[in-house]
Amino acid sequence: MKRLTISQINLVLLTxxxxxxxxxxxxxPPEIPLFYSxxxxxxxxxxxxxxxxxxxxxxxxxxxxxxxxxxxxxEERLIKKTLATASLIFAFLSSIALVQIIRLIF
Numbered sequence: 001m002k003r004l005t006i007s008q009i010n011l012v013l014l015t016x017x018x019x020x021x022x023x024x025x026x027x028x029p030p031e032i033p034l035f036y037s038x039x040x041x042x043x044x045x046x047x048x049x050x051x052x053x054x055x056x057x058x059x060x061x062x063x064x065x066x067x068x069x070x071x072x073x074x075e076e077r078l079i080k081k082t083l084a085t086a087s088l089i090f091a092f093l094s095s096i097a098l099v100q101i102i103r104l105i106f
Contacts, residue, residue, distance in 0.1 A: 006084040010062050013091040017055040017098055024102055032101060054098050058091040 004012070028048040035044050046053075065083040072079050 006081075006088050007062075007066070010084075010088045010091050013088075013095050014055055014059055014062065017058070017091075017095055020098060020102065021051055021055065024106075027106070029105060032105060034101065051098070051101065054094045058087075058094045061090050062087045 028051065030048060031045040032048050032051055033044045034046040034050055034053065038044050065087040069080045069083050
């Protein structure tokens with residue numbers, strides 16, 4: 001059995017986030033809590049299409065890290081692994097945030 005690379009796992013997480021959003025889209029209320037670092041109340045809320053920010057930001061971080069990795073010199077394996085791992089961690093944490101938001105709503 002072939003092992004998945006970090007980039008492939010990252011893409012799987014992004015795909016899962018997208019599928020989850022598409023599957024619950026019609027059940028979303030007009031406003032959802034997204035900005036938990038802000039004070040409790042209206043400041044945390046965003047219009048329901050704002051939930052797309054989670055996979056979009058994850059995807060852009062993945063692409064940016066991928067471009068930096070491609071531009072890095074072949075001998076710089078540590079930078080490549082660090083960037084790939086950082087984007088994977090970000091995608092994983094945004095997946096957890098997405099699941100928590102959906103659990104809170106439903």
